[in-house]
Amino acid sequence: MANHTITLKINGELERLEVASNLTLLSMLRQKLTLTGTKNGCHAGECGACTVLMNGEPVNSCLVLAAECDGADIVTVEGLARDGRLNPVQEAVKDAGGVQCGFCTPGILISAHALLERSPNPSEDEIKDALVGNLCRCTGYVRIIDGIKQAASL
Amino acid sequence: MINVHPGLPSFDYIQPGSLAEASSFLAEHQGEARPFMGGTDIFVRLRDGFGDYKYLVDVKKLDGMGTINFDPAEGLTLGAAVDMNRVIGSEIIQEHYPLLVEAAGRVASYQLRSRATIAGNICNASPAGDTIGACLLLDASLQVHGSRGFRTEPLNSFFLGPGQTKLEPGDILTAIKLPPPPEGLVSRYIKLGRNQASDLAIVGVTAAGYPDRGRPSGYRIRLALASVAPVPMVVEEVESFLSGEEVTEQRIAAAARIAQEACSPISDVRASARYREMMVRNLSQQALLSVWKSLKAA
Numbered sequence: 029m030a031n032h033t034i035t036l037k038i039n040g041e042l043e044r045l046e047v048a049s050n051l052t053l054l055s056m057l058r059q060k061l062t063l064t065g066t067k068n069g070c071h072a073g074e075c076g077a078c079t080v081l082m083n084g085e086p087v088n089s090c091l092v093l094a095a096e097c098d099g100a101d102i103v104t105v106e107g108l109a110r111d112g113r114l115n116p117v118q119e120a121v122k123d124a125g126g127v128q129c130g131f132c133t134p135g136i137l138i139s140a141h142a143l144l145e146r147s148p149n150p151s152e153d154e155i156k157d158a159l160v161g162n163l164c165r166c167t168g169y170v171r172i173i174d175g176i177k178q179a180a181s182l
Numbered sequence: 183m184i185n186v187h188p189g190l191p192s193f194d195y196i197q198p199g200s201l202a203e204a205s206s207f208l209a210e211h212q213g214e215a216r217p218f219m220g221g222t223d224i225f226v227r228l229r230d231g232f233g234d235y236k237y238l239v240d241v242k243k244l245d246g247m248g249t250i251n252f253d254p255a256e257g258l259t260l261g262a263a264v265d266m267n268r269v270i271g272s273e274i275i276q277e278h279y280p281l282l283v284e285a286a287g288r289v290a291s292y293q294l295r296s297r298a299t300i301a302g303n304i305c306n307a308s309p310a311g312d313t314i315g316a317c318l319l320l321d322a323s324l325q326v327h328g329s330r331g332f333r334t335e336p337l338n339s340f341f342l343g344p345g346q347t348k349l350e351p352g353d354i355l356t357a358i359k360l361p362p363p364p365e366g367l368v369s370r371y372i373k374l375g376r377n378q379a380s381d382l383a384i385v386g387v388t389a390a391g392y393p394d395r396g397r398p399s400g401y402r403i404r405l406a407l408a409s410v411a412p413v414p415m416v417v418e419e420v421e422s423f424l425s426g427e428e429v430t431e432q433r434i435a436a437a438a439r440i441a442q443e444a445c446s447p448i449s450d451v452r453a454s455a456r457y458r459e460m461m462v463r464n465l466s467q468q469a470l471l472s473v474w475k476s477l478k479a480a
Contacts, residue, residue, distance in 0.1 A: 030194045049195035049238075052225075072226045074380070079293050085267070086293040091225045095195045096240065139293065160379040161291020 034098040038063070039107030047094040053087075054078045056094035057104060065105040065134045069163070076162035079135035080104045086142045088161070105134035108141060116182050117141050121175030128166035136162045140176045149180055190228055196239045201327045201354065204241055209329045209352030217241045217354050219263055220297030222290075223306040241354050250274060258360040259325075262301035266313075267292065269300060279360060281369035281390060285316040288373045291380050301355045304337070307347045307413070308382075312373060314414040315388030315406035317358065319369070325357040334359070341413035364392040364402075368476040370469045373408075374461050376452060383409045384453045385461040387441075389469035391477050397425040401477055405437070405466055410445035410458050417444045420466075429474055438467035 035044045038061065047056055054071075057063045057080070066089060069077030073088040080089045081103035108115045114122065117140045127133050136159065143150055143158040150158070155176050156169075164172065196215070198204035208215050215237035218224050227233050241247065247263035252274045260269070266286040269275055276283050282300070289295055289303070289312045303311045304324070314337075322337040329352040340348050349355070369390040375381030386408030394402040405420040420437045427433065447458035 029192045032195065050190040050193055052190060055189055071229055073222055073290070073294050076291065076293060082296070085296040087296045088222075088293050091220075091222050091294075091297065093195055093221070142292075157379070158292055161293045 032095040032098070034095060036097050036099060037101045039103055045094070049093070049095055051094045052090055053080070053082075053092040053094050053097055053102070054089040056097075057089065057102075063104050063106055067131055067134060069131070069135075074161075074163075075132075076135040076139065077132055079138045079162065081138055081142060084142070084145075086139050086161075103138070105137055108137060115141070117144060117176065117179045120179035120182075121172055124171045124175030124178060126167055126172035126175040132162055132164040132166075136164065136172060140172075140179070143176070144180055150176075152177070190225060191234070193228075193235050194237050196237050198239060198241070198244070201241075201244050201356065204239055204244060204354055205327055205329050205352040207237070208239060208354070211237055212351030215239055219299045219302040220265065222294055222298045223302060223308075244354075244356070246356060252278060254362060257362045258358075260300065260358045260360070262355045262357055263299060266295035266298050266300065270295070278363055279316075279320060281316045281320060281367075281371065281388070282313065282360075284369070285313045285371045285388065288312050288371060288379075288383075300358060304340070304358070305347060305349065305355055307341050307343075307345050309344055309411055309414050310383045310386065310409040311414055312371070312383060312386055312408065315386060315408050315416075316369075316371060317360070318406050318414060318416050319388055319390040319404050320360045320363065323359045324355055325359060326353050327356050328353040332356070338416065343412050364394075366477070366480055367392040368473050368480070370472045372465045372469050374465060382452065385409050385447075385458050385465055387462070387465040387469045389466070389473045391473045393477065393480075394425075399425050399427055399429050401425070401429060403429070403437075403470065403473060403477075405441055405470065407441065407445055407462060407466075410447040410462055412446075415445070417441050419444060420470075424470075431471065431474075434470045434474060435467055437470055438463045441466040 030049050033046050067077040069075035071090045073091045078090040079086050139162050216235045217239045242263040247261045249261045251259040269286050270283050300313045303313045324335045372387045373383045374385045388406040391403035403424040405417045407415050419440050442463035445462050447455045449455045
């Protein structure tokens with residue numbers, strides 16, 4: 029099986045890696061870069077626990093090959109905070125009580141962050157649409173949505 | 183041993199530099215090579231143990247795959263690699279083909295649509311494909327590049343069975359072409375899933391209609407069904423029934439029963455055949471009524 033050398037930006041840092049053809053972006057982040065914030069929930073693109081930004085857009089990293097990411101700009105949940113400070117979405121979802129076990133949280137934060145970048149003042153329906161692909165088994169979503177509304181109002 | 187991190191089976195990732203190189207590689211390695219776009223169907227199938235490929239060929243970045251072109255006389259040329267979010271956000275497509283926007287908007291989730299393509303939806307050839315009914319009713323044709331260069335395939339004869347299309351080894355779908363939409367076209371896509379969003383369609387109903395003085399009813403109204411037959415289907419009898427006489431709510435109810443008779447659903451994890459049949463009738467009625475009311479009001 030062929031190996032590929034890729035150069036890509038991850039949370040602002042340039043990385044050069046050698047990856048097997050069948051290595052997913054998710055596995056690469058967790059296993060090769062120890063960026064374990066991004067989670068594997070279903071490995072089928074249904075739960076969103078693996079959501080990261082690829083070239084500014086949320087994707088299910090379990091369904092992207094690392095080899096496809098040569099030249100890409102990847103942002104994971106670890107890349108949202110700046111200088112040790114949580115970003116407004118992280119702060120707001122935390123303060124609203126939108127985190128219980130925390131497993132869905134990284135993916136939710138990435139989807140929410142991307143939503144507010146493209147639509148700074150979303151309606152509740154828009155927020156729900158944006159989170160369709162991020163499943164949460166603990167919170168019932170209400171406080172997550174409250175947190176995102178709060179972040180949007182800033 | 184528990185495999186905590188289920189990965190993908192072994193394969194070689196191939197990035198051809200041109201369509202010619204891609205087609206020739208695929209033809210040379212027929213049976214063991216497969217082209218892919220977003221990978222949102224193929225990777226899931228591979229992980230589940232279906233399909234076994236030595237080579238996965240990335241065709242996203244080849245010539246013309248990423249463009250959206252509209253000409254009022256020619257219609258739309260939608261590059262095969264254009265992801266669904268881009269389709270939904272395209273002002274051109276919103277203005278001229280809102281049915282495609284509506285259908286694509288019902289697929290999975292935002293992050294899946296960042297990668298998924300309509301071309302992939304078509305080539306995967308699941309009868310449940312959300313965007314296929316829209317493409318059928320918009321009279322899509324497919325631009326395909328193969329071992330002998332480019333050719334055009336009409337979509338309405340493209341599907342041969344679940345997961346099976348007319349594509350041959352070496353073939354790559356490069357663009358979807360839609361003719362200019364008829365004047366006054368009104369459309370609706372209704373998707374029934376186990377939840378409000380993100381599921382595969384248990385039943386998908388696409389309806390479209392436009393004024394047509396050449397028909398006794400004065401309208402051409404068409405219906406396509408997803409998930410209730412081996413292939414995505416257009417119910418021709420609904421069109422001829424609603425062409426023949428003045429359209430009324432009773433005739434729409436009758437047309438919905440025709441759709442119910444025409445489908446042949448199976449029972450699977452998502453729903454029973456009987457439930458699907460009943461939902462075909464109810465949702466066809468809703469979709470046709472919605473289209474009819476808009477046509478009348480225009």
